[in-house]
Amino acid sequence: MPAILRPSGALRVAVCLSLCAWLAPALAAEPNAEFAVSAAQLKTLGVTLLKLEQPGAIAGMAYAAKVVLPPGQEQVISAPVAGVVDQLLVGEQQSVKAGQPLLRLNSPQFGEMQLKLIETASRARLSQKTLQREKALLAEGIIPERRVQEAEVAAQDDAARQRQAEAALRLAGIDAASIQRIAAGGTLHDGVVVRARAAGVVLGIDIKPGQRVQEADALLRLASLQTLWLDITMPADRQPATLAQAATIQIVGRDAVAVPLSVGAMVSDSQTVTLRARVTRGAERLRPGEVVQAQVPFAANAAGWALPLAAVARQDDQAFVFVRTEKGFVARPVRVVSSAGASVQVTGELKPGQEVATASVIALKAAWQGKSGGDK
Secondary structure: OOOOOOOHHHHHHHHHHHHHHHHHHHHOOOOEEEEOOOOHHHHOOOEEEEEEOOOOOOOOOOEEEEEOOOOOEEEEEEOOOEEEEEEOOOOOOEEOOOEEEEEEEOHHHHHHHHHHHHHHEEEEEEHHHHHHHHHHHHHHHOHHHHHHHHHHHHHHHHHHHHHHHHHHHOOOOOOOOHHHHHOOOOOOOOOEEEEEEOOOEEEEEOOOOOOOOOOOOEEEEOOOOOOOOEEEEEHHHHHHHOOOOOOOOEEEOOOOOOEEEEEEEOOOOOOOOEEEEEEEEEEHOOOOOOOEEEEOOOOOOOOOOOHHHHEEEEEEEEEEEEOOOOOOOEEEEEEEEEEEOOOOEEOOOOOOOOOOOOOOHHHHHHHHHHHOOOOO
């Protein structure tokens, strides 16, 4: 659209008064009443026009939103045994794969756990041999059946203790092959290598090399960032419109979008609610914990038109827009169905291709009413 030459305020008022005086005899403030405005007068008044294309929802408003992790995507790596941090193998913000080593612990407790497995495994093997011998003696009629039953109970108890010792080492991060070698009397490990249970990004490291830690102390925090949520704080009176089907929430300044999931059941003291949304595109451009601006659309009206707020004039309780005609303009009654900042969505007898005035609407209203431009 070519640039419109805007006159000074005093000149605008003078031109408006002159135009109204010239038009007044033929005008009546009736809906759909056409009134003439020439191209020269249009330029002098500084009226700008917007061509209607297709009905649509207004863009909505931007609200503060915090990026959060969904439940189950964050994992805290804790110390499997008490010991001293010998070496860190990863850094913060580093991506890791499932099973990748994260750090190494030196632990006397870990040595005791391996020793216990060796002892229980030896007892279990001895119990199995004793059971087989008792069964052979029973078959020859040398011993009573009670001796075999006692041997079976002892073998089961020793096997259970071995399984318990193996489970303790698995919790400490030892793989199955290493556990089997230890149980067979192989070489003992002097340290524990802590590995990632799943792929993710290192969000934080809570320890340093040389630091002594106790069992279950937090060591690192990992998270999968493939799926992120937004907790959007917005006025409570806006929340019913935000759950419209196919609503798309745009993260301002980022190539990322989200879709609504739910609205919090509680209203805060500041009369706000939390709208939770799932990021569907651009999650890699966001980080958990940061605060962004999320543009939340309102409920779309299939027959509605998105217009600047300045395009709507009011007469008593009725809203109007001024549609360009061959001779001038016609005032069309409309109904405002939603608003956001400097935008509104309206319904009415509007069609694609029509041009609507979006500036100097007060001057057009004055001409339409045949008055001096005073606004009711």
